[in-house]
Amino acid sequence: MTMHPETNPGGGNSYVNDPESGAEMARLLDQDRTLTACMGGLLPELSDIEQSAVDEVLDIGCGPGGWVQEMAFAYPQMQVTGIDISQAMVEYARAQARIQHLGNAHFEVMDARQPLAFPDASFDLINARTIAGFMLTTVWPELLRECHRLLRPGGILRLTETDSWGKTNSLAFETLIDLSYKAAWLTGHCFDPGGHTFGVTPMLTYLLKQAGIQDVSERAYAINFSVGARVYKAMYENVRVFFQLMQPFVLKARGAFPDAGIPDKEELDRLYNQMQIEMLEDDFVGIFYLLTAWGVKRDPSPPNL
Amino acid sequence: MEQAGDWRELLRVYIASPQERLRVANVLGVRPITLARWANGESLPRQRNLHQLIAAFPPADRATFIALLERDMPGFGAGLVEELEEPVEVVDIPVEFYRRVLQTRATAPGSLNRSSLCDLILQQALKHLDPHRLGLGISIARCLPPTNDEPVRSLLIDMGRGSAPWEPNMAGETMLLGVESLAAYVVISGYLVAIANLQEEGNRYPASLAAWEQSVAAAPIAWEGRVAGAFVVSSTQINYFTPQLQQLVSDYANLIALTLHPEQFYDPQHIRFGLFPSQQEQGAHIAVRFRQLLLEILKRPGTSQQYIGVIQAEQLVWQQIEKELLQ
Numbered sequence: 001m002t003m004h005p006e007t008n009p010g011g012g013n014s015y016v017n018d019p020e021s022g023a024e025m026a027r028l029l030d031q032d033r034t035l036t037a038c039m040g041g042l043l044p045e046l047s048d049i050e051q052s053a054v055d056e057v058l059d060i061g062c063g064p065g066g067w068v069q070e071m072a073f074a075y076p077q078m079q080v081t082g083i084d085i086s087q088a089m090v091e092y093a094r095a096q097a098r099i100q101h102l103g104n105a106h107f108e109v110m111d112a113r114q115p116l117a118f119p120d121a122s123f124d125l126i127n128a129r130t131i132a133g134f135m136l137t138t139v140w141p142e143l144l145r146e147c148h149r150l151l152r153p154g155g156i157l158r159l160t161e162t163d164s165w166g167k168t169n170s171l172a173f174e175t176l177i178d179l180s181y182k183a184a185w186l187t188g189h190c191f192d193p194g195g196h197t198f199g200v201t202p203m204l205t206y207l208l209k210q211a212g213i214q215d216v217s218e219r220a221y222a223i224n225f226s227v228g229a230r231v232y233k234a235m236y237e238n239v240r241v242f243f244q245l246m247q248p249f250v251l252k253a254r255g256a257f258p259d260a261g262i263p264d265k266e267e268l269d270r271l272y273n274q275m276q277i278e279m280l281e282d283d284f285v286g287i288f289y290l291l292t293a294w295g296v297k298r299d300p301s302p303p304n305l
Numbered sequence: 306m307e308q309a310g311d312w313r314e315l316l317r318v319y320i321a322s323p324q325e326r327l328r329v330a331n332v333l334g335v336r337p338i339t340l341a342r343w344a345n346g347e348s349l350p351r352q353r354n355l356h357q358l359i360a361a362f363p364p365a366d367r368a369t370f371i372a373l374l375e376r377d378m379p380g381f382g383a384g385l386v387e388e389l390e391e392p393v394e395v396v397d398i399p400v401e402f403y404r405r406v407l408q409t410r411a412t413a414p415g416s417l418n419r420s421s422l423c424d425l426i427l428q429q430a431l432k433h434l435d436p437h438r439l440g441l442g443i444s445i446a447r448c449l450p451p452t453n454d455e456p457v458r459s460l461l462i463d464m465g466r467g468s469a470p471w472e473p474n475m476a477g478e479t480m481l482l483g484v485e486s487l488a489a490y491v492v493i494s495g496y497l498v499a500i501a502n503l504q505e506e507g508n509r510y511p512a513s514l515a516a517w518e519q520s521v522a523a524a525p526i527a528w529e530g531r532v533a534g535a536f537v538v539s540s541t542q543i544n545y546f547t548p549q550l551q552q553l554v555s556d557y558a559n560l561i562a563l564t565l566h567p568e569q570f571y572d573p574q575h576i577r578f579g580l581f582p583s584q585q586e587q588g589a590h591i592a593v594r595f596r597q598l599l600l601e602i603l604k605r606p607g608t609s610q611q612y613i614g615v616i617q618a619e620q621l622v623w624q625q626i627e628k629e630l631l632q
Binding site: 023025026034069088091098100101227233234237244276277282 | 398406408409412413420421438473474600615
């Protein structure tokens with residue numbers, strides 16, 4: 001989950017988790033691996049026939065390039081390009097591709113909220129996973145129209161998002177998540193009118209269709225990270241880093257919106273430590289839901305909106 | 306085996322032994338029944354599975370297997386034998402990565418500094434040391450700080466990363482190591498050790514191995530003649546650690562050393578490793594005791610509720626578990 005610079009309360013770089021930070025890089029790489037494994041692979045919903053028609057792939061908001069590298073390795077016949085707004089992420093991703101001899105993995109610095117510097121009909125598959133954190137609700141339609149332009153006829157646009165980074169029986173976890181979404185809502189990232197979640201998953205099919213994408217399908221995933229579950233330890237570590245790195249963003253929102261009910265640092269620290277304790281309890285349970293929506297560009301003409 | 310009529314028949318012979326079938330399935334990250342289906346012609350492996358399957362074959366049989374595959378899939382094996390038999394091409398650690406590590410060391414919050422840096426280095430090393438995804442498990446075994454003026458008695462592995470058949474975050478590998486381990490030997494001796502074939506009898510070095518582990522390399526994490534632990538790398542392949550890869554293992558150990566604090570390094574004279582039970586025995590004990598003890602400490606009235614307090618609490622827990630497991 002990363003945030004949009006222009007709406008950063010207080011200005012400047014507004015990623016919730018500083019994209020230039022190594023801690024965030026390591027967290028995103030871990031998250032990539034966990035999500036891919038729990039979803040059953042890189043393209044679990046596409047048939048072999050659909051996959052065999054893909055030559056050029058674009059990954060939007062690629063971060064340190066985990067998904068791109070895995071795709072480039074698994075499908076050596078494909079050319080896979082990742083774009084990210086962070087120069088540091090892109091440099092790191094390029095170095096990672098180099099040491100793995102992945103000549104078919106490419107990375108470019110690009111802002112997904114602006115027109116993308118690729119010719120029309122460049123890609124057979126465009127993928128974006130958990131980008132809601134840096135997307136304003138108003139920017140989604142523009143990005144998807146841009147994706148429509150970049151897709152070749154018959155090409156696939158694939159979006160995977162979550163509304164909440166987990167539903168649990170930990171009061172402290174739930175409180176911290178609520179506060180995170182409140183900060184995100186205040187800065188224009190949530191479709192949920194009450195700001196309790198991103199509210200983005202119910203929008204995916206609608207947004208794809210609005211952008212001229214047809215034959216849209218959906219598939220949901222549930223990742224159990226309760227005590228004893230296979231990914232418990234990985235998610236526990238991820239959550240610990242995530243909330244630690246996100247705290248500056250929440251505090252900035254508190255400064256910009258003093259009446260929003262966001263508590264001070266001392267209370268956030270208390271909640272953070274309480275969350276760790278509650279996640280260690282024998283009866284801790286948590287599930288993380290994702291939705292993938294994907295469809296095809298049939299009509300070469302741009303959507304008429 | 307050279308008499309096999311097609312690649313499925315050769316595969317059937319190869320996985321006839323249940324142990325071998327399980328080992329190969331683990332290496333590929335598929336179920337043993339999937340291998341049987343491929344061998345019986347009920348389903349076809351994907352291209353990436355085939356690559357790993359070939360790598361899992363004994364080197365002497367690879368060319369035959371690829372030739373048989375070629376009959377069914379013309380063009381499949383072009384250059385593959387040469388590629389697999391060539392040692393992994395090694396490039397140095399990129400300058401971008403040194404920059405990233407040093408920048409993270411300078412800027413990450415203290416509470417995340419060690420874990421984030423180790424995570425970053427492990428993920429990088431995993432991809433660097435195993436570009437063909439043949440199966441690698443890597444971990445940092447660090448000296449567990451002793452209580453009071455006692456000598457160091459154990460190495461703690463609490464962070465690792467792996468490619469199949471190892472778990473991605475090596476969650477099941479958390480354990481304490483003592484004199485029975487290769488890591489301890491490396492810490493005391495102060496130099497890198499690589500074992501080309503763990504199955505061969507007469508290995509001079511102690512090493513505990515997972516079912517699929519075929520070779521291993523371990524390098525000391527040292528600074529100014531003192532040592533903080535060992536960087537341990539295990540492979541599913543025999544003879545995996547060429548001199549170039551050994552150098553890379555050593556380079557990553559030195560990089561890990563850069564991220565640690567001076568007080569985490571110990572004079573070898575102040576290290577006296579004990580003997581610890583097998584990983585299996587420890588696993589059951591740790592699964593019960595770790596969270597239990599950690600919660601006890603964190604809930605103790607007056608315990609500092611800062612994040613750094615959790616790190617300190619974890620250390621206290623490991624020191625207690627060390628006492629319980631020391632034989």
